[in-house]
Amino acid sequence: MAKISRKAIDQMQRSIHVLPPHHRPVHMRKTIALLLLGCTMAFLGSAMAQGPNVRMWKNKQGEEKRMQFIRMDGENYCRMRTEDGKIHRFALRLLAKEDEQIARSMRPLAADTGSGRSSADTAVMIDKIIYEKCVELKARPNEAASDEDFVRRIYLDTVGRIPNLVETREFFASENPNKRNELIDVLMESEGYKSHLFNYFADMLRVRESLDGTQYVRGVSFMRWLKDCIDKNRSYGEMVHEMLTASGKAWEVPATGYLLRDSGMPLDNLANTVSIFLGTEIGCAQCHDHPFYDETWTQAKFYEMASFFGSTVTQLGPDDFKNGDPRNRILAEVVQLIKKNGGDPDDKQNSGAIRQLNAMIGANRYAVKDVSKNHIKLPHDYKYSDHEPGEALKPKFLEWPDERNYTPGTQPGLTPRERFAGWATAKENPMFAKVIANRMWQRAFGIGVVEPVDNLFAPAMDSNPKLLNFLADEMRRTNFDLKAFQKTIFYTKAYQSKATTVEYEPGTDYAFQGPLLRRMSAEQVWDSFMTLQLGNPDKFRGEQGELYERTIAMDLDNISGQIAVQKLTAYKNMRKTLQKIKGAQMEEAMNDEDSEMTMQHQGTKGDKHLRASELSQPAAADHFLQDFGQSSRLVFDGSTKDGSVPQVLRILNGSTTEMLTSRDSQIYENLTNEETEEGKVEALFLSILNRRPTESDQKIAGEQISESGRFAYDDLIWALVNTREFLFIQ
Amino acid sequence: MKTYLNSLDDLSRRRFVERSAKSLLGVSLLPVLGQGSAMAQSGGGGGGGKAKSVIFLFMSGGMSHLDTFDPKTESSVKGPTNPIKTNVPGISISNHLPRLAKHMDKMAIIRSMNSVTGVHGNGKYVMRTGYRPRATIVHPCLGSWGQYLEGRRNKTLPDSVLVSTGSRHPASGFLSAEYAPIPIKDPARGLQNIRSSVSEEKFDERLSLSNQFDAAFRERFDHLKVKDYSDLYDEAIAMMRSSDLDAFDLSMESSKTREMYGDGSFSQGVLLARRLVEKGVRYIEVEAGGWDMHNYIDEGIVSRAGMLDRTVAALLQDLKSRGLLETTLVAIGTEFGRTPGINKNEGRDHHPRAFSTMMAGGGIQGGQVWGTTDKKGYAVASDKVNIQDFVATMGYGLGLDTEKTIYSPSGRPFTIGDKGKPITKLFG
Structure with missing residues (x-):
């Protein structure tokens, strides 16, 4: 990748930020595109030249179209650029067989695979936009965060837990001037990154x-x-x-x-989809016309959009099987089998088994499938005059006021929901990139550029539209590469600054002179406790569900009664095994129930010592995680960082705190590895708060030790995890 | 989002202040007995019922109305049950509830309940909130409503307690964590994490250490959300040291009383509920499982109805003798009834079209039956009651304003029981 001079970047920044991207004159767009991106991008509207991967493509109907293959997009789709410069997500099954093969074997277009600009360079551009805002709002950019603040924050934000003692010391000891960005790179590639981002999406997607x-x-x-x-x-x-x-x-x-997840509730599912991914709250229009921005969102518009999913079913009916509903056939065979073996199908045991089998058959009917008929119709009490109650409406895309709306190119043969998905997730969609960019920003800074993140059209706060547009374009430029995008955010000077000490007043503009003070999420608190207990909690995995999948799966068209009964037995055994090992829940442990892993990491009071992401989703109602505000996953983004009395009682008196003072905890080992009193105290502070004790801290700790002897360390551990400093991220 | 809720908080706080001012000035100090009936005549609105607490007993799985409060004589539907006379002439209930039959004069049976869902999860949700479940919002249960509208009662005890209700309870729904009921998994063990493993002296020593280590941080971040935590610590510690905590300690009951309620987590949970009512806790819900009797209902009903009969009779007796029955609304609810026909497994299946619930105490006029089903108990024949009405009636009984609209953080309007109409005639 060619290096671009600092001067050129400055020039480009100026030209980019003078006007919102879609208002830029064409020549400027081209300059930016060539200089900056080194590739042509769909929304900049360049024409397709005769170039690599361009050919006449034939579809199943034999129609031909000149398109440029860009790259594969998942298993069954690819990206194609048409002659008008637009990029489409193209379903491979629509292509003639031969052309499908060609597409599958074609090399991706080189220019589109690289991201073009480094995260470090982009971070500089973001800092510039923030600086302008700081000047405008007369907010002084915060000082750079200390190593102590930084190491704790970056671990929590990338891998969702505090660093352990070794990690903390290593970072402090390094004299590498680029050690912060290098640490970011390492953490983003580690196992913990997966766990932490999973927790976020698990909350968002319920x-x-x-x-x-x-x-x-x-x-x-x-x-x-x-x-x-x-x-x-x-x-x-x-x-x-x-x-x-x-x-x-x-x-x-x-x-x-x-x-x-929302089988039987397609309207709710759609309302959530539009809020979560497109930042537009339209749920009200599910029941009535709703004032939306400066016009009205009608109930009819909601149903028009819902109609994209109207011909999608989530449970298979009798017509979806070769010989009609297979339930009766299978169960009849089972009854025969019981009788043949001299059993009574109606006795308690057998009738119970038949009911369970029935439920297993039911589970195998849960499937997503497209049918020809739109089953979403206006409600029977529809009260407006533009349509009749009970009428089925034609699918139609949502249009946003004041945003560049676009209609995707039509591709014959796509199902309605494929059309919706193509439209919703396209780079050209004005909201999709913006929403995820804003969400990722919110995660890092404790507050979005626009709040709330699920409704960008009725914002309580909209601090810096220029910044959000830039971030959204960055999302598009990297083709929604979340890792690269987050890395860029973490590279910014703004992120690497001290947390703002002045309290932010909700609803006011924020200049992003630094991150806000945040309470850890429930998962971050739990995973940090696991770090104190285990050192590296990523070594341990929970039940992955593969055995369940193998056991539940039935080929309903062909399965015999005999096999069905065997399946049931296997299913029951699987349940028993899962319950038996509900401690560590390792799949390996299923074969070896006395394995050391299982024994070692089962907490004394039934707590499983695993990352939150490896535990049951969500955790049980009386689990630590629920007390700390983990979402019950009934609504999106349902987690909370509010405090509560049960939460405080948990950290004061609960088994999770108590386990830290047990002799097999990592933190206890850290303690015993130190010779001197001061060393021990320092190890505790570095492990729990990731900072060195101050002189005053050492003095206070020293007095406690001289009074209580070796038991004083239990007191110190307890005292430190009960500080606000532990619970908050600065 | 937050600010929206806060402004609502202010509203309800203002209302609270208004109410207190009124009672100080003696403006609204009607005779306690007259209040309920006077309001009842006016049909709905706030301040109707005079119950201070609700004990809501949830029969999870779908309680058969035909084998409990609505027995039939028709041979094709009577199943393992015969009607027996109660202490109120003309009213019969199931022979599986012999003890309760002697308390019929305290109870109002609703035989005309109906629901639109035959799915357990949905049925329970609507019974607990008055709203059908949506994937876009969670609605608060009655206890959280009560605290939201009327304010917290006691600094050292929760306002609402859920006993053995499992993880899918909607709890405080869209209202914030401060309105959340406290869950009790095992009534014998009481509140989780309420006892410290170290002496009070040691505990204080540790706390003081913690405050000293934390001083610099608290000074640097003099933020509301940091201070809120310090307040919560104070509150939690006050709770740990409160004598009110004894309310959770069942071992303080005589063995005779414990025996009177019966063994098992439901029965002991109901005893716990009575102890909490004595301390002024507003809402206690206790769940009993095992009502999903698809098979061999003759066996199932003996065990479940036997438990219900013994425990609720004990509760009514106990509340009465302690003078608490007039101010405690006891309600029995379930997600749906069961089919009149006995299936081939000698059980009954889900039947939302008609089922029964019961209310007693808290100003309820005992000795009455509200609504009827047809001869087979298949459909409601008169005075149909929707679940929304049932929830609103409990709210009304608690003296809450069931017409008051509150707003979720996204600005959607909600009322107690989704605009259900309280059956005010149940109240004396």
């Missing part, structure tokens, strides 16, 4: 252990898929597209978990 309220349809496949997407750093646009378009059963095509 990830639950059970999709239907029973033990039979579990959310484990979706969870694994989500973790895998984060691990592979898949484009956020692709991820969301896949969630909205996936078809099949939960364990066959795990991304279906997003629609299956």
Whole structure:
């Protein structure tokens, strides 16, 4: 990648920020595109030249179109640029077989795979925009954060836990002038990154252990898929597209978990989709016309949009099977089998088994599928004159006032929800990039550029539109590369500054002179306790659900009664095994129940010593995580950082605090590795608060030690985890 | 978002102040007995019922109305149950509830309940909140409503307590954590984490250490949310040291009383509820599972109804003798009823079209039956009551304003029981 001179960057920054991007004159757009990005981008509107990967592509109907293949986009889609310069997410199954093969084997367009500009360079540009705002709002940029503040904050923000003693010391000892950015790079590639971002998405997407309220349809496949997407750093646009378009059963095509989560509630699901991904609150229009910005969102418009999902079902009906509803056939065979073996199908045990089998069959009918008929109709009490009650409406995209709306190119053969997904997740969509950029910013600074993040059209606060536009463009430029985007944010001087000490008043503009003081999320508190207990909590994994998937899956068209009964037995055994090892829940442990892992990391009072992301989703009602505000996953972004009395009681008297003073905790080992009193006190402070004790701290601790002897260290540990300093991120 | 809620808080706070001022000036100090009935005539609105507390007993799984409060004589539907006479002439209940039959003069049975959902999760949710479950919002339960509208009662005890209700309870819904009920998993063990493992002296020593280490941070970040935590610490410690905590300690009851309520977590939970009522806790919900009797209802009903009969009879007796029945509304609810026909597994399946609930105490006129079902108990025949009405009636009984609208953080309007109409005629 060619280096760009500082002067050129300054020049470009000026030209970019004079006007919002879509108002820039064409020649300027081209300059930026060539200089800065080194590639052509769809929304800048360049024409397609005769170039690499350009050919006539043939679809299944034999129609031909000149397009440029850019790259694959997930398993079943690719990116194609048409001659008008627009980029489409193209379903491969629409191509003629031969052309599909060609697309699958084609090399990605070189210019589109690189991101073009380094995170460090982009961070400088962001800092410049922030600086302008600081001048405007007369806010002094905060001083640079100390190493102590920084190491704690960056661990919590990237890997969701405080650094352990070794990590803290290593960072302090390093004299590398670039050690902060290097640490960011390392952390973003570590296992903890996956866990931490998973927790965020689990809250946003309402990830639950059970999709239907029973033990039979579990959310484990979706969870694994989500973790895998984060691990592979898949484009956020692709991820969301896949969630909205996936078809099949939960364990066959795990991304279906997003629609299956709200099976039977497609209207609620859509209202959430539009809030979460497009920052537009339209839920009110589900029931009545609603004033929206400076015009009105009508109920009819809501239903028009919901109609994109009107022909998608989440449970298979009798017509979806070869020979009609398979339930009766399978159960009849089972009854025969029982009788043949001299059993009574109606006795308590057998009838119970048949009911369980029935539930397993039911679970296998949970699947996302597209049908031909739109089943979403206006309600029977529809009260406006423009449509009839009970009328089914044609799908139509949402239009935002004052935003560049666009209509995607039409691609024949796409299902309605594929059209919706293509439109919603496209770079050209005015809201999609903005919303995720704002969300990621909020995570790092404790407050979004616009608040609230789920409704950008009725903002309580809209501090810096220029910044948000820039961030959204950056999201697009990196093709929704969340890792690169977050890295850029963490590289900024603004992020690496001290937390603002003046209290922020909600609703007022904020210049982003530094991050706000935040309370740790429930997961960050728990995972930090796990760090104090285990040192590195990422060594341990929870139950992944593979055994469940193998056990529950049935081929309903073909399964015999005999096999069904075997399946049931396997299913029961699986449940028993899971319950038995509910301590560490290692899949490996299933084969070896006495494995050391299981024994070692089961807490004394039933707490599983695992990362929050490896525990049941959400945690049980009486778990530490729930007391600290983990979302119950009934509504999106349902977590809270409010305090409560049960929470305080938990940290004062609970087993999680008590375990730290047990002899097998990591923090206790840190203590015993030190010879001197001062060394021990320092180890405690470095482990818990990630800072060295002050002189006064040493003095106070010293007095406690001389009074209480070796038991004083228990007191010190207790005292330190009960400070506000521990609970808050500065 | 937050500010919106805060402004609502201010509103309800103002209302609270207004109310206190009125009672100080003697303006609204009507005779305690007259108040409920006077308001009842006017039909709804606030201040109707005179209950200070609600004990809501949730029969989880779908309690068969035919085998409890609405027994039938028709042979195709009567199942394992026969009607027996009660201490109120003309009213019969199931032979599985012999003790309760002797308390019929204290109870109002509602036989005309109906619901639109036959799914457990949804049915429970609507019974607890008055609202159908949505994927876009969580609604508060009645206890949180009460605290929100009327303010917190006691600094050292929670306003609402949930006993054995499991993880899917909506709790305070869209209201913030301060309105959340405190969950009790095991009534025998009481409040979680309330006891320190070290002596009070040691505890204070540690606390003082913590405050000293934290001083610099608190000075640097003199923020409301930091100070809020310090207040919560004070509150939690006050709770730990409060003599009110004894309310959670069942071992302080005589073995005779404990035995009268019965063994098991439901029965002991109900006893706990009575202890909490004595301390002024507003809302206590106790759940009993095991009502989902698809198989062998003849066995199931003996065990579950037996437990219900013994425990609720004990509760009514106990409240009465302590002079608490007039100010304590006891309600029995469930997500739906069960089918009149006995299925091939000798059980009954889900039946939301008609089912029964019960209320007693708290100003309820005992010895009455509200509504009827047809001969087979299949459908409501008169005075249909929706779940929304039932929830609103409990709210009304607690003296809450069921017509008052409050707003979620996103600005959506809500009332107690989703605009349900309280059955004011149940109250004497």
